[in-house]
Amino acid sequence: MNILIVGSGGREHAFAWKIAQSPLCQNLYVAPGNAGTAQLATNLPIGVNDFDALAAAVTEHAISLLIVGPEEPLVRGIRDYFEGKEEFRKLLILGPDKTGAQLEGSKDFSKNFMVKYGIPTAASQTFTRDTLEEGLAYIASQQFPLVLKADGLAAGKGVIIAASAEEAQQTLREMLVDAKFGDASSKVVIEEYLHGIELSVFVLSDGENYHILPEAKDYKRIGEGDTGPNTGGMGAVSPVPFADDAFLKKVEERVVRPTLTGLRSEGIRYVGFIFVGLMNVNGDPYVIEYNCRMGDPETEVVLPRIDSDLLMILKAAAEGKLKYVNFAVSDKTAVTTVVVAGGYPGDYEKGKTIVVPEKQNYTTIFHAGTKQSESGQVVTNGGRVLAVTALGTSLEEARKRSQTAAASVQYEGKYYRRDIGLDLL
Numbered sequence: 001m002n003i004l005i006v007g008s009g010g011r012e013h014a015f016a017w018k019i020a021q022s023p024l025c026q027n028l029y030v031a032p033g034n035a036g037t038a039q040l041a042t043n044l045p046i047g048v049n050d051f052d053a054l055a056a057a058v059t060e061h062a063i064s065l066l067i068v069g070p071e072e073p074l075v076r077g078i079r080d081y082f083e084g085k086e087e088f089r090k091l092l093i094l095g096p097d098k099t100g101a102q103l104e105g106s107k108d109f110s111k112n113f114m115v116k117y118g119i120p121t122a123a124s125q126t127f128t129r130d131t132l133e134e135g136l137a138y139i140a141s142q143q144f145p146l147v148l149k150a151d152g153l154a155a156g157k158g159v160i161i162a163a164s165a166e167e168a169q170q171t172l173r174e175m176l177v178d179a180k181f182g183d184a185s186s187k188v189v190i191e192e193y194l195h196g197i198e199l200s201v202f203v204l205s206d207g208e209n210y211h212i213l214p215e216a217k218d219y220k221r222i223g224e225g226d227t228g229p230n231t232g233g234m235g236a237v238s239p240v241p242f243a244d245d246a247f248l249k250k251v252e253e254r255v256v257r258p259t260l261t262g263l264r265s266e267g268i269r270y271v272g273f274i275f276v277g278l279m280n281v282n283g284d285p286y287v288i289e290y291n292c293r294m295g296d297p298e299t300e301v302v303l304p305r306i307d308s309d310l311l312m313i314l315k316a317a318a319e320g321k322l323k324y325v326n327f328a329v330s331d332k333t334a335v336t337t338v339v340v341a342g343g344y345p346g347d348y349e350k351g352k353t354i355v356v357p358e359k360q361n362y363t364t365i366f367h368a369g370t371k372q373s374e375s376g377q378v379v380t381n382g383g384r385v386l387a388v389t390a391l392g393t394s395l396e397e398a399r400k401r402s403q404t405a406a407a408s409v410q411y412e413g414k415y416y417r418r419d420i421g422l423d424l425l
Contacts, residue, residue: 001024001025001026001064001065001311001315002026002027002028002029002061002062002063002064002065003019003025003027003028003029003063003064003065003066003067003311004029004030004031004044004054004057004058004061004063004065004066004067005019005028005029005030005031005033005037005041005067005069006030006031006048006054006066006067006068006069006070006073006078007030007031007048007068007069007070008030008032008033008034008037008048009034009069009070009296009368009369009382009384010296010297010299010300010338010366010367010368010384010386010387011069011070011293011294011295011296011297011299011300012030012033012034012037012069013034013036013037013040013366013367013368013387014299014300014303014304014366014387014389015067015069015294015299015303015310016028016030016033016036016037016040016041017040017303017364017366018303018304018306018310018311019067019310019311019314020040020041021309021310022309022310022311022312023309024309024311024312024315025311027042027061028040028041028042029041029042029043029044029057029061029063030042030043030044031043031044031045031046031047031048031054031057032044032045032046032047032048034367034368034369034370034371034381035367035370035371035372035378035379035381036365036366036367036370037367038372044057048069048070048072048073049072049073049076051073051076051078051081051082054066054078055081055082055085055088058082058088058091059087063091064091064092065091065092065093065094065311065314065315065318066082066091066092066093066094066095067094067095067314068093068094068095068272068293069293069294070293071101071104071105071153071291071292071293072153073095074095074096074098074101074104074105074272074292074293075098075101075102075104075105075153075292076098077097077098077101078093078095079093079095079096079097079098079271080097080098083097092315092318092319093271093318094271094272094273094314094317094318095271095272095273095292095293096268096270096271096272096292097268097269099266099268100263100268100269100270100272100292101292103274103290103291103292104153104289104290104291104292104293105152105153105292106151106152106187107126107149107150107151107152107187107189107289108126108151108187108189110289110290111124111126111189111191113262113266114287116262117258117259117261117262117265118258119254119255119258119259119262119287120254120255120284120285120286120287121191121286121287121288122147122191122192122193122194122286122288123191123192124189124190124191124192125138125189125190125191126151126187126188126189126190127172127176127187127188127190128176128186128187128188129176129177129186132172132173132176132177135172135176135188135190136169136172138190139165139168139169139172139190140165140169142165142168142190142192143192144162144163144164144165144168144193145161145162145163145193146161146162146168146190146191146192146193147159147160147161147162147190147191147192147193148160148161148162148168148171148172148175148188148189148190149188149189149190149191150175150180150181150184150185150187150188151184151185151186151187151188151189152181152183152184152185152186152187153184154181154182154184154185156230156231156232157181157230158181158184158185159230160175161193168190172188172190175188176188194279194281194286194288195281196279196280196281196282196286197217197242197279197280198217198218198277198278198279198280198288199215199216199217199240199242199243199278199280200215200216200217200218200275200276200277200278200295200298201213201215201243201248201251201255201256201275201276201278202214202215202216202273202274202275202276202294202295202298202302203256203259203260203273203274203276204272204273204313204314204317204322205260205263205270205271205272205273205274205317205322206271206316206317206318206319206320206321206322206323207269207270207271207320208264208320208322208323209322209323210256210260210322211313211322211326211327212248212251212252212256213302213306214238214239214301214302214305214306214329215238215239215240215243215248216236216237216238216239216240216295216298216301216302217236217237217238217240217424218233218234218235218236218295218297218298219233219234219235219236219417219420220233220234221234222234222340222344222345222417223417224417224418224419225419226423229345229346230345231340231344231345231383231384232296232297232345232383232384233295233296233297233298233338233384234297234337234338234340234416234417234420235297235335235336235337235338235402235416235417235420235421236295236297236298236300236301236335236336236420237301237333237334237335237336237395237398237399237420237421237424238298238301238302238305238333238334239305239333240424241395241424242280242424243280246283247280247283247285250283250284250285251276251278251285254285255276255278255285255287256276259274259276259290271317271318271320272292272293272317273292273293273294274290274291274292275290275291275292275293275294275295275298276290277289277290277291296368296387297336297338297384297387300334300336300366300387300389301334301335301336301389302334304330304334304364304389304391305329305330305332305334305391306327306328306329306330307327307328307329307330308326308327308328312325313325313327330391332391332392332393332398333391333392333393333394333395333397333398334389334390334391334398335389335390335392335395335398335399335401335402335420335421336366336387336388336389336390336402336420337387337388337402337403337405337406337416337417337420338368338384338386338387338388338416338417339384339385339386339387339388339406339409339414339415339416340383340384340385340414340415340416341369341380341382341383341384341385341413341414341415342412342413342414342415343413344383344384344415345383348383348413349380349413350369350379350380350381350382351373351379351380351381352379352380352411352412352413353373353377353378353379353411353412354370354377354378354379354380354385354386354409354410354411355409355410355411356378356386356409357405357408357409360401360405362390362391362392362398362401363388363389363390363391363401363402363405364389364390365386365387365388365389365405365409366386366387366388366389367385367386368382368384368385368386368387369381369382369383369384369385370382370385370386380411385411385414386406386409388402388405388406388409388416389402390402390405395421395424395425396425398421399420399421399422399425402420403418403420
């Protein structure tokens with residue numbers, strides 16, 4: 001079958017890498033892709049939100065399965081677009097419709113959904129510009145720190161943790177009055193701060209049935225010891241040592257099943273991935289957020305631990321036949337170290353020539369912000385440049401392999417965290 005993956009990051013390179021190993025894969029395309037996907041597939045110079053051009057590519061290349069990587073096209077309704085056209089009636093699509101994608105596209109929607117279906121989460125209230133004064137008064141009555149979240153998509157930057165009432169009130173004004181995150185912060189969810197350890201659990205749903213994929217923990221802050229501003233993710237680890245069978249059973253019973261039951265009750269046939277961002281609070285799971293797709297860089301540690309044919313599993317999910325397939329998960333540990341551009345997550349330069357080390361056993365380098373220059377060299381093209389993933393029989397071994405390979409990548413201004421996974425040892 002012919003497959004088209006939409007996206008250009010490390011997540012999409014990981015999907016392409018795994019799917020290309022399947023005997024079911026005939027021709028593989030990525031739009032727009034990067035220098036890494038170009039080594040496995042045919043890159044198509046199409047933006048992720050250009051639905052008309054994607055539709056033309058689906059027709060031209062006889063695509064059987066469309067896999068949507070990032071959240072924005074899902075929230076904008078890429079599934080609805082294709083399902084609304086008779087000529088794409090047989091196209092298999094992995095990714096929820098616009099209504100289902102509200103789990104990520106609207107923090108207010110997801111909080112109300114969790115409350116309605118009894119899914120454990122932090123207490124919260126939502127405010128708009130019209131209710132600014134009520135929001136300021138609400139902040140004054142709360143304990144700190146306090147979390148303020150832009151309702152809509154804000155490229156991972158719409159969450160502020162405020163240490164004091166003054167900071168929280170100033171942030172609320174900036175978000176609602178000054179439109180700090182544009183339309184994304186026309187509503188702001190204010191919620192209590194949960195004390196615990198974060199992790200992510202990933203669910204693949206076919207609309208009726210589901211499989212839980214390997215869990216992961218990522219590292220958001222730029223600085224070692226979890227300091228400095230948030231990024232898109234500086235590294236990840238899977239499995240997560242503190243997420244034992246008892247904890248994951250609680251996640252399934254208290255979060256995964258009620259979430260899928262709730263979606264069905266709302267009339268939403270959810271086909272695709274649900275990324276559940278969790279806080280482990282004294283052994284109990286609380287949902288921080290939902291995403292309507294796989295995480296990045298978590299995908300880069302989750303997929304290498306799936307020993308089965310991923311394309312077979314994804315095809316079954318898109319066809320509504322997930323109950324007929326099972327998959328095997330490796331007991332090895334995966335660690336990814338993200339190598340970024342100097343200055344990220346602030347201003348950074350692009351176009352730096354990258355020297356990637358020779359392939360090493362147990363290590364895979366996934367491209368994120370890269371492209372091929374006109375002279376054929378691989379150059380930097382984003383803030384997060386590469387995700388260096390290694391497998392090992394222990395966290396220590398996988399960590400050492402990933403860090404060693406990250407150290408051997410060369411380009412001007414390179415930076416990476418040297419403490420990925422250290423907190424779990």
